[in-house]
Amino acid sequence: MVVQVNKRSVLLVLLVLLVLLLVSRNLRQAQQLAAAHERRQGQQTQADSLTLLDISAAEPPSTEEPRRLSARTQELQALLKCRNRRLRLQKLQHGSYWVIQNLVMGRESQRMACAESITYTTNGDYTFFDNLETVTERWLGPISFAIHTPGYDLNATLDAIQYVRNCLPGSQLISDFVSFHIYFSNEHMPEYVPRDENDALNWPFRCVDEGGSPLPPPYAAQNRTAMYKVQANLTYPINVGRNIARGAVNTHFIFACDIELYPSLGLVDQFLDMVQRNHSVLALSPGQQPRVYPLPVFELQDGERVPNDKAELLPLLQKGRAQLFHAKVCTSCHKVPGYKDWINRTASVADDLNLFSMTVRQGNYKYWEPFYISDNTEPIFDERVTWEGQSNKRIQGYAMCLLGYEYHVLHPAFLVHSPGIKKPARNSVRAKYAKEMTRFIKTKIEPEYRVLYGKNKNCMT
Numbered sequence: 001m002v003v004q005v006n007k008r009s010v011l012l013v014l015l016v017l018l019v020l021l022l023v024s025r026n027l028r029q030a031q032q033l034a035a036a037h038e039r040r041q042g043q044q045t046q047a048d049s050l051t052l053l054d055i056s057a058a059e060p061p062s063t064e065e066p067r068r069l070s071a072r073t074q075e076l077q078a079l080l081k082c083r084n085r086r087l088r089l090q091k092l093q094h095g096s097y098w099v100i101q102n103l104v105m106g107r108e109s110q111r112m113a114c115a116e117s118i119t120y121t122t123n124g125d126y127t128f129f130d131n132l133e134t135v136t137e138r139w140l141g142p143i144s145f146a147i148h149t150p151g152y153d154l155n156a157t158l159d160a161i162q163y164v165r166n167c168l169p170g171s172q173l174i175s176d177f178v179s180f181h182i183y184f185s186n187e188h189m190p191e192y193v194p195r196d197e198n199d200a201l202n203w204p205f206r207c208v209d210e211g212g213s214p215l216p217p218p219y220a221a222q223n224r225t226a227m228y229k230v231q232a233n234l235t236y237p238i239n240v241g242r243n244i245a246r247g248a249v250n251t252h253f254i255f256a257c258d259i260e261l262y263p264s265l266g267l268v269d270q271f272l273d274m275v276q277r278n279h280s281v282l283a284l285s286p287g288q289q290p291r292v293y294p295l296p297v298f299e300l301q302d303g304e305r306v307p308n309d310k311a312e313l314l315p316l317l318q319k320g321r322a323q324l325f326h327a328k329v330c331t332s333c334h335k336v337p338g339y340k341d342w343i344n345r346t347a348s349v350a351d352d353l354n355l356f357s358m359t360v361r362q363g364n365y366k367y368w369e370p371f372y373i374s375d376n377t378e379p380i381f382d383e384r385v386t387w388e389g390q391s392n393k394r395i396q397g398y399a400m401c402l403l404g405y406e407y408h409v410l411h412p413a414f415l416v417h418s419p420g421i422k423k424p425a426r427n428s429v430r431a432k433y434a435k436e437m438t439r440f441i442k443t444k445i446e447p448e449y450r451v452l453y454g455k456n457k458n459c460m461t
Contacts, residue, residue: 067111067113069113069116070116072272072273072276073113073115073116075276076115076252076272076275076276077113077114077115079115079275079279079282079284080114080115080252080375082114082115082252083114084113084114084250085114085250086110086111086250087102087105087106087109087110087111087179087248087250088102089101089102089103089105089196089197090102094183094240094243094244095240095383096185096186096187097183097184097185097186097237097240098183098184098185098186098189099181099182099183099244100181100182100183100193100194101181101244101247101248102179102180102181102197102248103180103181103182103194103197103200104161104165104178104179104180104197104200104201105179105197106142106143106174106175106176106177106178106179107175107176108142108176108177109142109143109176109177109178109179109250110179112142112250112251113251114250114251114252115251115252115272116251117141117142117251117268117272118141118142118251118253118254118255118267118268118271118272118373119141119142119143119144119249119250119251119253119254119255120135120139120141120142120143120144120254120255120257120263121143121144121146121242121245121246121248121249121254121255121256121257122135122143122144122145122146122245122256122257122258122259123145123146123147123148123238123241123242123244123245123259124145124146124147124148124241124259125147125148125149125153125157125227125229125236126147126149126153126156126157126159126160126218126219126222127219127222127224127227128219128259128260129160129163129164129217129219130217130219130220131259131260131262131418132145132164132174132178132259133164133168133169133170133173133174134262134306134418135259135262135263136170136173136174136177136178137170137173138262138263138264138265138306139177139263139267139268140173140177140268141177141268142177142179142249142250142251143177143178143179144179144181144245144246144248144249144254145178145179145180145181145245145259146181146182146183146240146241146242146244146245146248147180147181147182147183147241148183148184148229148236148237148240148241149182149183149184149190150184150185150188150190150228150229150232150234151184151188151189151190151228151229151232152190152191152228153184153190153227153228153229154182154184154190154192154193155190155192156218156219156222156227157182158194158200158203159203159205159218159219160217160218160219161180161200161203162201162203162204162205163205163207163217163218163219164178164217165178166205166207167205167207167214167215167217179248181244181245181248183240183241183244185234188228188232188234235386235387235388235389235433236386236387236388237383237386237387238381238385238386238387238392239380239381239382239383239385239386239392240383242256242381243380243381243383246376246380249376252375252376253271253272253373253374253375253376254373254374254375254376255267255371255372255373255374256371256372256374257371257415258371260417260418261297261371261415261416261417261418262306262415262416262417262418263295263413263414263415264307264308264309264310264313264412264413264414264415264416265308265309266309267295267353267413270352270353270413271293271353271373271410271413273352273353274352274353274354277352281355281408283406289404289405289406290377290378290403290404290405290406291405291406291407291408292370292372292373292374292378292400292405292406292407292408293355293372293373293374293407293408293409293410294336294370294371294372294407294408294409294410295370295371295372295373295409295410295413295414295415296324296334296336296339296342296409296414296415297324297325297334297371297414297415297416297417298313298317298322298323298324298325298414298415298416298417299322299323299324299325299326299327299416299417299419299420299421299422300316300321300322300416300417300419300420300421301321301322301419301420301421302419302420302421303419304316304321304322304419306416306419307322307416309347309412310347310412310414311347313414313416314343317343322416323421324339325415325417325422326422328421328422328423328424329422329423329424330367332364332365332367332368333367333368333369334368334369334370335368336356336357336370336409337357337358337359337364337365337407337409338356338357338409341356341357342356342357342409342411345411345412347411347412351412353410353411353412353413354410354411355408355409355410355411356408356409356410356411357408357409358406358407358408358409359406359407359409360401360404360405360406360407361397361398361400361401361405361407361459362401362458362459363458365407366401366458366459366460367394367460368397368407369393369394369397370407371415372407373410378396378400378405379396379399379400379403379453380396381393381395381396382395382396382445384440384445385437385441386433386437388430388433388434389433389434389436389437390430390433390434390437391434391437391438391441391461394460394461395441395445395449395461397461398446398449398459398460398461399449399452399453401456401458401459401460402449402450402453402454402455402456402459403453403454441461442461445461446461
């Protein structure tokens with residue numbers, strides 16, 4: 001019996017089979033894609049979990065107890081919208097310099113909340129370590145210290161770090177609050193650089209001799225002429241250090257200061273209490289001019305004890321044992337607006353910190369070089385200027401003038417330079433550098449800044 005097959009029916013069956021095959025293949029591909037997506041989602045969730053547990057996903061979860069934040073810190077953190085982050089060691093290139101950021105970290109500073117304190121940022125070389133104990137005891141907050149360590153100066157710096165962390169009455173506070181960063185030119189590399197913090201802290205040190213008598217600080221025994229920096233005829237890149245110290249902080253507010261300047265007691269808490277008490281002291285609204293918060297600076301006769309507050313400062317001023325900083329060198333550089341009223345305003349130990357006067361860096365204050373608390377968003381310090389060339393802070397002040405910064409002076413807090421009145425001195429080396437630098441500023445830097453920040457004939461370097 002012969003079966004008659006309709007060609008159209010066969011074609012239809014073949015088409016149905018082809019459709020079923022395609023559908024089946026697409027279903028398998030869809031299942032595979034869904035499985036892959038689930039795997040990726042799982043990996044991302046795991047990565048997110050690691051990030052929440054610790055800032056560095058490469059590190060194991062921290063076993064430390066969560067930091068308990070005060071009501072003030074929580075309120076300010078919400079107001080400032082700042083973000084908490086932990087300090088960590090990094091090896092960075094900074095122009096022609098190598099930087100080991102946070103080579104040794106302050107134990108408390110390492111995980112400080114962003115609105116919990118203010119970081120004192122400073123710079124120097126190992127010969128300035130004699131100021132560190134006093135600054136730390138008076139600041140009682142994070143300190144970011146950038147140290148210039150070309151060549152074998154790094155060895156002396158490691159000696160100094162170990163000594164101040166282990167051999168002084170204030171070593172506990174230094175270990176808690178001071179974070180040390182080192183930097184050196186790639187043309188003046190040390191022979192040895194610690195790989196990490198443990199390596200640095202294993203550097204040998206001695207606090208006492210064989211008879212048990214205290215050994216003098218290594219930085220006190222050093223002859224400056226023997227320094228690598230001096231032997232190599234290097235200038236001191238002060239603004240490189242200032243910027244490195246500023247860039248290594250984890251708090252919203254900073255105080256960019258010279259290490260020989262000591263604050264009156266309680267300044268950190270006084271400032272944060274003021275902000276909590278009156279949010280309007282900050283420029284938080286759109287359209288407000290940016291602002292910073294300077295302090296008056298004084299200097300003392302040799303042998304005078306550093307005053308803790310204004311009540312102790314005033315008798316020294318009245319007896320001529322204290323005076324305005326650089327009064328005999330550059331009076332206009334450090335006199336705050338309303339200086340006489342600031343001196344005459346009565347203040348007790350219990351007085352709250354307040355805004356005293358406001359000005360811009362123009363007119364009588366066009367050459368002002370204040371030290372101030374800020375939110376760390378002001379222009380960087382120009383790194384083409386050295387300590388020897390002078391004018392190292394004025395260029396930043398010029399940029400801030402062009403940007404319209406307001407300077408709100410604080411009362412009754414102040415700074416005092418390490419004892420000793422600075423007098424005019426002829427330094428032929430610095431005079432040569434200063435003359436060349438002034439020319440460079442006028443012909444190169446100022447035109448650049450006018451392009452970057454705008455023009456204002458009332459602003460001066």
